[in-house]
Amino acid sequence: MSHGNWGSRLLWAAGIVTALAVAAGVWIIDSPAQQRLQRLDDSRVQDLRNLDSAIRSYRQSHDQLPSDLAALAAQPGMALNLSDPQGGPDYRYRRLDESHFELCARFATASNVGLRRGTAFNAWNHPSGEHCYRRSLQDED
Known part of the structure; x- marks a missing residue:
């Protein structure tokens, strides 16, 4: 050879x-395009987590859940993102009863449990498309 x-x-x-x-x-x-969609979804989850926290804070101050997101955002010192970061539908909130509510958004990708999210995000896993999180005031996250 x-x-x-x-x-x-x-x-x-x-x-x-x-x-x-x-x-x-x-x-x-x-791909870079897929990573961008995942980052947008991460931003959506963070926005919803901030809304969740603000709703809980409102409940402690007013002894009731807010009637809608506009009432929540009108509180002094609130700087909340109520709109999708990519210009999609605005986030949605619905009061279910005195201790339960839903937060909804449209996601571009499905979250991968344990793969790209830390444990703090496990309560915020989602499929692609429209998804609502049913939240309880007893929830820790």
């Missing part, structure tokens, strides 16, 4: 390994 033939095979093998590594990397970490 000549050195030229061996070198050519080694070069081809290295090229194939490199191509497979790049393809595996893209498959594992998702």
Whole structure:
């Protein structure tokens, strides 16, 4: 076997390994477009968590849940995002009873339990599309 033939095979093998590594990397970490959608969903979850916290605070101050998000946002010192970060439908809130409420949003991707979220987000897992979280004042998160 000549050195030229061996070198050519080694070069081809290295090229194939490199191509497979790049393809595996893209498959594992998702495309940049997919990552952007996931970041937008992370922002939506954070907005909903902030709304959840503000609703609980309102309940402690007023002895009742707010009638709607506008009443919540009108409170002094409140700086809440009520709109989707990508211009989609506004977040929705619905009071179910004196101790339960729903927060709703439209998500671009499904959350991957334990994969891209920390444990603090586990209560905020969601499918892609429209999703409502039923929240209780007894919930810790």
